[in-house]
Amino acid sequence: MSPKEIAAHYEAKVFDSPEAAAQAGFTLTETHAPRNVWNKASAAQSLLLKLREQKEKGDVKEIGLVIEPWKVIGCYLPNESTAQPAA
Amino acid sequence: MAQEGKPSEPGSETDAPADAPQADARATTSSSLSADAEKDAQVEAAKARVTAAKEAAQKTTLPAPGAPKPPVKKKEEGPKPVDASNHPLVKKLKEKLADGVIEATEFLGQLSIRIRRERILEACRALHDDGDTPFDYLSDLTCVHWPDNREAPFEVVYNLYSIPKNERVRLKVATNGDGIESVTSVWPAAEWPEREVYDLFGVVFSNHPDLRRILLPPDWEGHPLRKDYPLEFVENAWTERHLPEFTDVQREQVEQRRTYGLEILSVPQEREVRDLFRAEKEVMPKDK
Numbered sequence: 001m002s003p004k005e006i007a008a009h010y011e012a013k014v015f016d017s018p019e020a021a022a023q024a025g026f027t028l029t030e031t032h033a034p035r036n037v038w039n040k041a042s043a044a045q046s047l048l049l050k051l052r053e054q055k056e057k058g059d060v061k062e063i064g065l066v067i068e069p070w071k072v073i074g075c076y077l078p079n080e081s082t083a084q085p086a087a
Numbered sequence: 088m089a090q091e092g093k094p095s096e097p098g099s100e101t102d103a104p105a106d107a108p109q110a111d112a113r114a115t116t117s118s119s120l121s122a123d124a125e126k127d128a129q130v131e132a133a134k135a136r137v138t139a140a141k142e143a144a145q146k147t148t149l150p151a152p153g154a155p156k157p158p159v160k161k162k163e164e165g166p167k168p169v170d171a172s173n174h175p176l177v178k179k180l181k182e183k184l185a186d187g188v189i190e191a192t193e194f195l196g197q198l199s200i201r202i203r204r205e206r207i208l209e210a211c212r213a214l215h216d217d218g219d220t221p222f223d224y225l226s227d228l229t230c231v232h233w234p235d236n237r238e239a240p241f242e243v244v245y246n247l248y249s250i251p252k253n254e255r256v257r258l259k260v261a262t263n264g265d266g267i268e269s270v271t272s273v274w275p276a277a278e279w280p281e282r283e284v285y286d287l288f289g290v291v292f293s294n295h296p297d298l299r300r301i302l303l304p305p306d307w308e309g310h311p312l313r314k315d316y317p318l319e320f321v322e323n324a325w326t327e328r329h330l331p332e333f334t335d336v337q338r339e340q341v342e343q344r345r346t347y348g349l350e351i352l353s354v355p356q357e358r359e360v361r362d363l364f365r366a367e368k369e370v371m372p373k374d375k
Contacts, residue, residue: 034319035346042318049234049315070346 002037003044003067010048013064018073026064026075033071040072047074168194176200176220176256183213199257204239207260208268214247215273220254222247225270228280230288234314239263241290245270262290269295287312304329 007014015021018028029051032043044065051063051074062077171177171193177200181188187206192199202210214222226246233240239261247256260267269292270277281292282301289310292298299305307325309316 032317032319033342034317039318042314045234046315046317 001041003040003065003072006041006044006048007065007067010052010063012048012051013062015064015066015075017068018066018075021064021066021073021075024064024077026062026077028066029074029076031071031073043072047072050074051076166195168192168199171198171200174198176214176254179217180210180213184210197255197257199259201259201261204260204262204267207243207245207258208270208273210258211245211247211270211273214256214258220249220252222249222254222256224248224250225274225276225280226255228270228277228284230284230290230312232288232312232314236261241288243267243284243290264288264290266291266293268293269298271295286310289313 034040060076066073171191177191189201245258
């Protein structure tokens with residue numbers, strides 16, 4: 001599967017650039033710079049599997065993936081309830 | 088056909104639908120009407136020609152040269168696995184294990200049997216000691232990671248071969264990685280493949296005589312054939328501990344070499360590159 005298909009499989013939002021993700025309120029995580037399409041798909045899947053775990057724990061609200069020609073970056077939308085500072 | 092914007096020649100056969108407007112135009116010219124009326128007549132004539140051409144195109148059955156091709160007929164789907172519950176070997180296993188056999192399928196003549204995790208040793212022992220078809224050779228033992236299967240994401244696969252009967256069977260066992268019985272007591276050759284599966288997938292085999300990593304260093308963190316492990320080389324705790332430090336410039340040079348496909352790094356190659364950097368030698372290969 002291509003990174004876009006993998007993102008669709010894990011219900012992750014796809015962004016073209018880190019700026020677009022940041023503008024949508026997403027926080028960037030790891031960056032991978034794969035050298036070929038197989039590594040790119042693998043990088044996308046490894047990032048999304050880690051983010052999926054966080055989503056299932058309730059730490060993040062939404063997960064996403066920034067797909068650039070030579071870079072894949074994971075990102076997430078913080079959960080508002082956990083992001084709020086303790087009173 | 089008359090050129091667009093010019094009135095047709097009188098008596099032209101090809102402009103038959105435009106005859107009436109042309110006649111009108113001639114009549115108006117002769118009666119010294121204005122130039123606007125002439126233009127109107129020409130427009131009417133052109134419209135009539137377009138209508139005639141459209142009608143002619145609709146009558147023809149041949150597709151236009153630029154038209155899209157009709158859809159290609161779909162090929163018939165390939166073979167699919169079929170139920171193999173009635174296979175004699177499966178029947179025999181079911182007699183011995185009862186609920187130990189989950190399902191059996193056959194695909195292109197290859198028999199696959201899914202076994203419960205708790206009964207795998209019994210199943211292997213039964214197949215190994217079978218009187219008719221003794222599966223005396225463990226051809227391969229491997230694993231597949233299915234991250235979407237949350238309860239049992241790992242599938243350990245045993246490829247068995249019966250040398251006297253020239254028959255093969257594949258056993259599959261789903262596990263969550265916590266533990267599966269080692270089959271080294273049945274086939275001693277399972278020792279290294281089980282170590283490999285442990286090393287690369289993190290599946291633990293209980294009662295294994297010497298379960299430790301076989302390919303990666305003992306202090307390596309993670310299991311590289313899991314789907315959540317990226318394929319590319321990454322700096323991690325092990326490389327930081329065991330390999331000499333990179334300066335920023337060296338790191339950038341390696342990044343550049345990787346970008347241009349000049350560097351396909353494995354750990355020993357990485358060491359060599361670092362040695363070259365330390366000796367301040369030229370690391371970029373010359374063009375031949």
